[in-house]
Amino acid sequence: MKVAACDDDGSVRIVERDVPSPARGELLLRLRWCGLCGTDLFKLNNKLPAAGTVLGHEIVGEVVERGEGVVAFNLGDRVLSPHHVACGVCRLCRRGASTKCAAFLENLLEPGGFSEFVLVRARAVRAATWRVPDHITDAAASFLEPAACVLRGIDRAKLTEEPGAVVIMGAGSMGLLHLLVLQSLMPEWKVIVCDPIRERLEFARGLGAITCDSDPVKLRNIVDRLTDCLGADAVFDTVGGSGPLRTGVSALRPGGTAVLFAHGAEAEPAGFELNPFFKGEQRVVGSYSGGLDEQRRIADLIFRGKLDASPLVTDFMPLARINAAVKLTREHKALKILLGPEVW
Ligand SMILES: [Zn+2]
Numbered sequence: 001m002k003v004a005a006c007d008d009d010g011s012v013r014i015v016e017r018d019v020p021s022p023a024r025g026e027l028l029l030r031l032r033w034c035g036l037c038g039t040d041l042f043k044l045n046n047k048l049p050a051a052g053t054v055l056g057h058e059i060v061g062e063v064v065e066r067g068e069g070v071v072a073f074n075l076g077d078r079v080l081s082p083h084h085v086a087c088g089v090c091r092l093c094r095r096g097a098s099t100k101c102a103a104f105l106e107n108l109l110e111p112g113g114f115s116e117f118v119l120v121r122a123r124a125v126r127a128a129t130w131r132v133p134d135h136i137t138d139a140a141a142s143f144l145e146p147a148a149c150v151l152r153g154i155d156r157a158k159l160t161e162e163p164g165a166v167v168i169m170g171a172g173s174m175g176l177l178h179l180l181v182l183q184s185l186m187p188e189w190k191v192i193v194c195d196p197i198r199e200r201l202e203f204a205r206g207l208g209a210i211t212c213d214s215d216p217v218k219l220r221n222i223v224d225r226l227t228d229c230l231g232a233d234a235v236f237d238t239v240g241g242s243g244p245l246r247t248g249v250s251a252l253r254p255g256g257t258a259v260l261f262a263h264g265a266e267a268e269p270a271g272f273e274l275n276p277f278f279k280g281e282q283r284v285v286g287s288y289s290g291g292l293d294e295q296r297r298i299a300d301l302i303f304r305g306k307l308d309a310s311p312l313v314t315d316f317m318p319l320a321r322i323n324a325a326v327k328l329t330r331e332h333k334a335l336k337i338l339l340g341p342e343v344w
Pocket residue numbers: 037038039057058145146
């Protein structure tokens with residue numbers, strides 16, 4: 001089979017590997033599509049993956065072989081399987097930190113999503129594999145994993161029942177996915193999307209967002225106007241780094257929450273004043289990945305047609321063009337790119 005494997009220099013090469021064969025409880029999928037994610041890009045930009053690593057984890061695949069004992073899925077089923085599944089029973093899981101559980105960090109997709117065939121490990125087959133209903137497109141389904149991450153961040157913001165306003169820093173695919181998940185869950189909330197790129201803001205407006213170009217003074221003015229000077233209940237920073245966080249925090253209401261959703265530069269300090277957090281009872285919380293609970297709730301939203309993020313897919317490309325896809329994403333010329341083995 002063909003797989004897109006990393007090189008030491010942060011590029012990716014198509015190489016030939018043996019098709020894995022499923023052991024007891026495992027499934028073998030033929031890849032339909034795998035989303036290129038900001039995390040994949042971060043790893044490549046920082047040359048983190050060891051040579052031979054196969055990235056990719058936002059997969060939609062078709063069952064082509066079942067390991068012994070798998071009865072819940074049939075050959076030909078279109079399925080979704082996240083790469084990370086928490087154990088559900090350890091001390092971290094019991095305390096709600098399931099995405100930091102040691103078992104969660106294991107990659108349950110072998111060799112990875114950017115591969116013609118993908119083996120799904122037994123724990124993922126058992127706990128977190130979903131059959132995609134016929135009426136749901138591959139593109140809509142492919143957002144299960146990233147949307148579960150978004151939902152976790154929204155939960156961690158502890159928004160009130162009473163509708164208010166939130167700010168999203170960044171109008172890339174993750175920023176706009178926040179917008180779509182928020183609209184699906186809380187349609188009466190006001191959502192302001194901030195980004196310096198004009199075309200992205202136009203796109204965000206087309207999806208129903210109020211937009212602002214990342215200038216902190218303008219942002220505060222917009223938020224004040226929309227909230228009668230209360231401020232934003234939450235800020236979701238999908239850009240990363242101290243600059244966007246500072247801008248976002250400047251729009252928060254007393255008691256509001258800033259959710260960190262993206263990597264900053266290595267060892268970068270926060271760079272904002274602490275006293276307003278103390279006096280304003282504000283919170284900064286990190287949100288890492290998405291757990292089983294979020295995956296289940298997002299699968300339900302997608303399959304009931306309540307969440308369709310397919311408008312964020314700007315390109316469908318063959319896996320063989322993965323380097324071009326990385327370049328387009330890096331240069332902000334694409335939102336979400338789905339890579340598939342269709343055209344070799
Ligand atoms: Zn992802």
